Structure formats: structure tokens, C-alpha cells
Amino acid sequence: MNKNSLLTMNDLSNEDIFSILNDARLFNSSYKGWQLPMPQALVANLFFEPSTRTHFSFESAQLQMGCKVVDFVAEVSSVAKGETLYDTARTFEAVGYNCLVIRHKRDEYFKELENIQIPIINAGDGAGNHPTQCLLDLLTMYNEFGRLDHLRVVIAGDILHSRVAHSDKQALERLGSTVVFAGPQEWERPGYPTMDFDKAVEWADVVMMLRIQKERGAAIQGMSDAEYLEKYGLTKARYQRMQDHAIICHPAPVNRGVEIDTDLVEAEKSRIFTQMSNGVLVRRAVIKRAFGFKPFEERK
Template sequence: MNKHSLLSMKDLSTDDIFSILNDARLFNISYRDWQLPLHKALVANLFFEPSTRTHFSFASAQHQLGCQVEDFNAETSSVQKGETLYDTVKTFEAIGYDALVIRHPKDEYFKYLEGIQIPIINAGDGAGNHPSQCLLDLLTIYDEFNTFKDLNVVIVGDILHSRVAASDKDALDRLGANVVFAGPEQWQREGFPVMDLDEAIEWADVVMMLRIQKERGAALSGGIDYLNRYGLNKERYSRMKEHAIIMHPAPFNRGVEIDGDLVESEKSRIFKQMSNGVLVRKAIMKRAFGFEPFKEEVCK
């Protein structure tokens, strides 16, 4: 596997994380980043699951860096004829693509791609890893608090099926934050410390809500009022710390895991996360092509 691939947050040291965040902060969310000679780089985005934010923020980042970008459609490809993931990816390598961004429903699909030599960026694997989402979450938190050390973070909802929860826990633990989880008992995950939601809301500096991942088998029976039992409603919002922020990897379901009025509330950084996603994915693409980190330091 290419050394510039990004498959999991475990691929990155804390120094690597800060280097990517630093590069992201030095990028613009515009077409003004012409300092990288990537106008001949050919990149393909292979999404085997639906995506809006991840797919199109990667595409935005790639276009803004000057890459030539192609989007793969599994429904009209040889996957429908039985072609394996490895053979699909090997084909892109053989016909001259320089890097691939892949989202796939299989946990750790990248273990089947050991023979691939071009950089692979994991845009999400099953319930396993989502490193680019984690990095944009980290950038959003760092923009707000300028540190991770001793911050209290609660991640709420469908923890069992969430690759975001897994990646964020790995990184935030290493960066010195205090991370706990809350939500329905059947969606808890071994090794993920649990706190009562109402206690956590008052304790947390960062409240990150997750949607119910029905596509991975998550279901609640009995017509439960999820918002009032496990979601961020207006009453819980009123008990958050004055400086605390709300995050959500999206897509969000207004009125389910979060009250619709809170999505764009004063404490919400949900759309800021999306903007940061483009910056982080520019930094990830820069790293994938082997460019050195920018010398100016704005993250330490």
C-alpha cells in the first residue's frame, strides 16, 4: 500500500494530525489555492454507498487544487458483472489514475487492496473508519477551543454502527480529550465509556449528535419518541455550557436526533464542519501526492 494512503486514524501520529490541520487552516475555501502543481493529477472518487458531503467536498477540494476528477458509478460499472473491488481498483491504477478516494459498505475493505500502489483515501468503510470526517471534526473543535487537552466531548446516538464515533474516539483520546458516549443501550459499543445523556449535556464542551443508521440495521421498536429520550431537544440545549458547541457529521434528521430549530442555532457548528471538510480534504489530497507540509504554523 502506498505510504501516502489514508485508511484509518491509526495511520496518523499526533504530529501527523496537527500537520494536516495546519495545512487545512492555511488553505482557502475557494479557487485561490494554485500553489500545488496538480493540474495533471487524475483522481477518481469511487463511492459504493450514497454520499453528499463527503463525496462532493472531496470533489470540491480536488477541483480547487486543479486535479482532473472522475466520479465512479457502481451501478453502471463492471461491478454489476461480478467484478471484485480489488479488480475495479486495479483497473483504475492500470489505466493511469494517480489517486483514488473510496467509500465502501464493507468494514476495512482496504485490507483487500494490499497490492495497490497508488494512494488510496478511505472515505468511509462500513462501521469501521472515517478518517477525513474525523479530521474535519478535529479542525472544527480546534478552531473553537485552540486545544484538545481536557475538553469534554460526548458523542450521542447510534454508536454501534458509527464509523465517525470510532475514528473520533481514537483521535480525541490520543489528543487528550475526555470522550464519553450516550444513547440507547442496544447501540452501545464495547470499550466506549457511557454517561447518562442528561448528565453529559451539562458536562460537555462538545455535544456531537449521530443519526440512526438504518442502512446498517439500526432500529428502535415501539414508536419511541427518540428526540425526547435520546436526542438534543430545546430543554437539553438550555442546559448546555455557555461556551459549548453542537456538532453532527450529517446527514441529520431534524426532529429525530436533533430539534430542527437547533441545527442552525448559535451553538451549532454543523455547517462549519461542512466548510472545514473541504479544507481538510485539500490537505489530505496534498499529503496523498507527497507534498511537504506548509512551513507556516497556525496549529501547534
């Protein structure tokens, strides 16, 4: 596996995380030193699951970095004839592609790609990992609070099926913040400490809401959307009890009126669309890293 691949947050040291965040912030500034010699870079986006934000923020980032981009469509490829993921990835490597961005429904799909020598960026694996979503969440919090330690974060909703919950917990705890979880009991996850959501919204600096991942089998029988919102979601009443400085995050897509009241999606405390903008910046920084460029402050 290429040393510049990014598969899980464990591939990054704390120093690596802050280097990526710093690069992302410089991409969003008047800094003029970011132009990189990569106009011939060929990147393939292999998305085996539906995606809007991750897919097209990666493509936006790639194009802004000067890459040549191809979007892979599994339904009209040899995957439909039974080709394995490894053989698909190996084919892209053999015909001259320089980097692969992959999203797949299978947890840790990347374990079968260890012999691929070009960098692979994980755009989400099953309910396992989503490192670039985690990095954009971290950038949003870092920009808001100026630090990533001693923050209090509640992640609420479908914890069991969420790769975001896993990656964010992994990184935030390592950086010195406290993460708790809230939601239906049937979606709790071993080793993920829980807190009553009504108490958590008053305690937290960051309230991270998650949707119900029905495509992974998540469902609560006999409960309407309105009932779920009232019992487990971010209602206007809970919003009013948040701390003055606290913010709302959500990896999206948002199911309005289910995990969050629709009027709160763009409320004053919401950073949901800010996260999306930050996603492009972070993915530019991750692509830069994948091609072996040093952090900006180390460049000569």
C-alpha cells in the same frame, strides 16, 4: 500500499494530524504559497454507498486543487458483472489514475487493496473508519477552543453502527481529551464509556449528535421520532443546559426532529454547517498529502 494513503486515524501521528489541520487552516486564509504543481493529477472517486457531503466535498477539494476528477458509478461498471473491488481499483491504477477515494459498505475493505500502489483515501468503511470526517471534526474543535487536549466530548446516538464515533474516539483520546457516549442501550459498544445524556450535555464542551443508521439495520421498535428525540436526542431543554462555551456538532446527514430538534440545527451553538465547510479544507490538505507534498511550513 502507498505510504501516503489514509485509511484510518492510526495512519497519522499526532504531528501528522496537526500538520494536516495547519494546512487546512492555511487553505482558508490569505496565504499565497499553497499553489501546487498537480494539474495533471487524475483522481477517481469510488463511492459504493450514497453520500452527499463526503462525496461532493471531496470533489470540490479535488477541483480546487487542480485535479482532473472522475466519479465512478458502480451500477454501470463491471461491478454489476461481478468484478471485485480489487480488480476495479487495479484497473484504475493500470489505466493511469494517480489517486483513489473510496467509500464502501464493508468494514476494512482496504485490506484487500494492499497491492495497490497509488494512494487510497478512505471515505468511510462500513461501521469502521472515517478519517477525513474525524479530521474535519478536529479542525472544528481546534478552531473553536485552540486546543485538542483536555476537551470533554460526548457522542450521542447510534454508537454501534458509527464509523465517526470510532474514528473520533481513537483520535481525541490519543490527543488527550475525554470522550463519553450516550444513547440507547442496544447501541452501546464494548469499550466505549457511557454517561447519562442529561448529565453529559451539562458536562461537555462538544455535543456530537449521530443519526440512526437504518441502512445498517439500526432501529428501535415501537418508538416514534418524537419519542426518540425526547428520550435520546438534543431537545431545546437540553440545549439550554449546555455550557455557555459548548458547541453542537453532527457528521450529517441530519434527521431533523429525531436526534436533534430542527430549530437547533442552525442555533447559535451549532457548528454543523461549519463542519461541512471545514470538510473541504481538510480534504484539500489530505489530497495534498496523498500526492507527497510536505506540510506548508516545511516547504522550501
